[in-house]
Amino acid sequence: MSAKLLEGKTIAGKIKEGLKKEIESLKQKTGKTPKLVSIQVGENAASAVYIKSQKKNAENLGIEYELKTLDAGMTEDALIGEIQKLNQDKSVSGIIVQLPLPKGVDHKLVMSSIAPGKDAEGMHPENLGHVLLGDAKLAPCTAQAAMELIESSGVKLYGKEAVIVGHSEIVGKPLSLLLLNKFVTTTVCHIATGERGVLPEHVKKAEILVVAVGKAGIVKGDWVKEGAIVIDVGINRVDGKLVGDVEFEKAKEKAEFITPVPGGVGPLTVTMLLRNVVSAFKLQNKI
Numbered sequence: 001m002s003a004k005l006l007e008g009k010t011i012a013g014k015i016k017e018g019l020k021k022e023i024e025s026l027k028q029k030t031g032k033t034p035k036l037v038s039i040q041v042g043e044n045a046a047s048a049v050y051i052k053s054q055k056k057n058a059e060n061l062g063i064e065y066e067l068k069t070l071d072a073g074m075t076e077d078a079l080i081g082e083i084q085k086l087n088q089d090k091s092v093s094g095i096i097v098q099l100p101l102p103k104g105v106d107h108k109l110v111m112s113s114i115a116p117g118k119d120a121e122g123m124h125p126e127n128l129g130h131v132l133l134g135d136a137k138l139a140p141c142t143a144q145a146a147m148e149l150i151e152s153s154g155v156k157l158y159g160k161e162a163v164i165v166g167h168s169e170i171v172g173k174p175l176s177l178l179l180l181n182k183f184v185t186t187t188v189c190h191i192a193t194g195e196r197g198v199l200p201e202h203v204k205k206a207e208i209l210v211v212a213v214g215k216a217g218i219v220k221g222d223w224v225k226e227g228a229i230v231i232d233v234g235i236n237r238v239d240g241k242l243v244g245d246v247e248f249e250k251a252k253e254k255a256e257f258i259t260p261v262p263g264g265v266g267p268l269t270v271t272m273l274l275r276n277v278v279s280a281f282k283l284q285n286k287i
Contacts (some may be wrong), residue, residue, distance in 0.1 A: 002252055002253060003230070003251070003252040003253075003254075003255040003256055003257055003258040004256065004257050004258075005257075005258065005259070005260050006149045006152055006153065006229075006231070006257050006258065006259045006264060007259075007260065007263055007264065007267075008145065008149065008259070008263060008264050008265055008266060008267035008268040009263060009267040011148055011149065011152050011268060012267045012268045012270075012271040015148075015268075015271050015275065016057070016060070016061060016271055016274075019061055019271075019274065019275060019278055020060075020061050020062060022278060023061055023062045023063065023278060024062060026278070026281065026282070026285075026287065027062070029287070030285050030287075032091075032281075032285070033062070033063070033064050034062075034063045034064065034093040034094070034277050034278055034280075034281040035063065035064040035065070035066065035091055035092050035093050035094070035277075036054070036058055036063055036064070036065050036066070036093065036094045036095075036096065036120060036273075036274070036277045037066045037067075037068060037086055037092050037094070037095050037096075038051055038054055038055075038065070038066070038067050038068070038096050038097075038098060039068045039070060039079075039082065039083070039095070039096070039097045039098065040067065040068070040069050040070065040098045041070045041071070041072060041074055041079060041097075041098070041101055041102060041105070042070075042071070042072030042102055043072070044098070044100060047098040047099065047100075050098070050270075051067060051098065053270050054096075054270055054273065054274075055067065057270050057271070057274060058274055058277075061274060063093075063274060063277055063278075068082070070082065072102050073102070074102075075105075076104070076105045076106060076109065076110070079097075079101075079105065079110060080109070080110060080113045083095065083097070083110070083113045083114055084113065086118070087113075087114065087115040087118060090284075092118060093118065093277050093278075093280050093281040093284060094118055094119075094120030094273075094276060094277035094280045094281075095114050095115075095118045095119065095120060096120045096121050096273065097110055097111065097114070111123050111124060112124060112125060116138075117138075117280055117283050117284060118280055118284075119138055119276075119280070120138075120273055120276045120277050120280065121140060121141055121273065121276070122136070122138040122139040122140045122141060122144070122174075122276055123140055123169065123170070124138075127139065128140075128169075128174065131174050131177045131178065132177055134177075134181040137279050137280075137283060138276045138279055138280060139174060139178065139276075140169075140170055140171070140174040141269050141270075141272040141273045141276065142170050142171050142212075142233060142265065142269050142272075143170070143171050143174040143175040143178060144178070144268075144272040144275075145265050145268035145269045145271070145272050146171065146175050146210055146212075146231050146233060146265055147175065147178045147179070148268055148272070149231050149259055149264065149265065149268065150179075150208060150210075150229055150231060153229050153256075153257045155229060155256075155257075157179075157182045157183070157184050157208075158182070158183045158184075159183060159184070159185065160184050160185065160207045160208055161184075161185050161187075161205055161206060161207045161208070162179050162184045162185065162186045162187070162206060162207065162208035162209070162210070163186075163187045163188075163189060163202050163203055163205065163206035163208070163209050163210070164176055164179075164186065164187070164188045164189065164210045164211075164212070165189045165190075165193075165199070165203065165209075165210070165211040165212065165213055165218070165219060165245070166189075166190065166210075166211065166212035166213045166214075166233070167188050167189075167190040168212060170212075171210075171212040171233055172188055172190075172210075172212055173188070175210060175212075176188050179208070184208065187202055187205075187206075189202050189203075194218075199219075200220070200223050203219055203223040203224070203225075204223055204224075204225055205225065206224075206225055206228055207225060207227070207228055207229070208228065208229045208231075209224065209225070209228050209229065209230045209231065209246075209255075210231040210233065211230075211231070211232050211233060211234060211244070211245040211246050212233035212234060212245070213234055213245050214234050214235075214236065214245065215234065215236065215245060216234070216236035216238050216243050216244070216245065217243070217245070217246070217247050218234075218245050218246075219245055219246045219247065219251075220247050220250070221246070221247035221248070221249065221250020221251040221252075221253070221254065222250055222254075224246070224250075224251045224254040224255055225254070226254050227254075227255070227256045228254065228255045228256065228257075229255065229256065229257045229258075230246060230251055230255045230257065230258040230259065231259050231264070231265065232244035232245055232246045232248070232258070232259050232261050232264060232265070233245070233265045234246075234261065235261060235262065235266065242261060242262045243261055244259075244261030244264075246258075248260070248261065
């Protein structure tokens with residue numbers, strides 16, 4: 001058996017078609033255009049690639065996009081001041097602050113300073129609280145992307161066993177809640193699981209396996225359960241090639257569905273960001 005590929009680009013394309021039509025309708029109803037402002041403090045090659053993708057995709061959908069580039073030496077207070085100005089600007093629908101931030105700047109404090117209704121990444125504590133309650137309007141983008149890929153398999157999720165490897169605020173924690181809201185029995189593994197030596201036994205039980213660690217090949221292909229759905233969020237450069245956190249070639253022989261790296265979660269993440277911008281616009285305009 002060789003797994004079917006869950007390709008993010010294909011799913012993103014379908015979602016963007018719907019968003020483009022919705023945005024056109026919203027413009028006609030309100031006479032306004034959704035707008036995303038991206039804040040970059042200093043320079044970072046990785047975030048520059050993400051910013052380029054944000055701009056291109058936003059403009060293709062009809063979302064206005066503005067990049068605010070701030071000096072790397074900017075203080076935490078000054079950065080929060082800039083965010084507060086955008087919070088008050090009624091023309092701005094969504095705000096995203098690019099990571100990493102300079103040393104000495106508390107990224108959690110910065111993220112919390114974004115108005116919850118303009119939080120394009122869905123990382124404000126209030127929005128994360130709504131993920132917990134199961135009524136989120138703005139949820140973390142990468143977790144949403146992983147969830148879209150899982151659901152695209154068409155597999156009935158109710159009662160399935162899921163294992164998430166990695167417990168970050170961006171992926172592991174919010175995704176565990178999104179899965180629980182679908183009545184999936186969910187286990188979250190982390191560094192202590194690995195140090196105890198029990199990661200393989202958890203992974204082997206997973207009917208739905210999501211790996212988001214950032215360490216190439218941390219999950220071995222022969223750990224994967226027959227017929228599993230495998231979502232590999234990791235992106236690592238090894239010998240000049242991009243690879244995931246799962247041993248792809250071995251895993252695809254056991255899984256029923258698997259995401260490629262690159263081409264799986266990545267293309268969907270920007271789409272989820274822009275979907276959040278549209279949701280924020282609707283909230284702000286009481287639509």
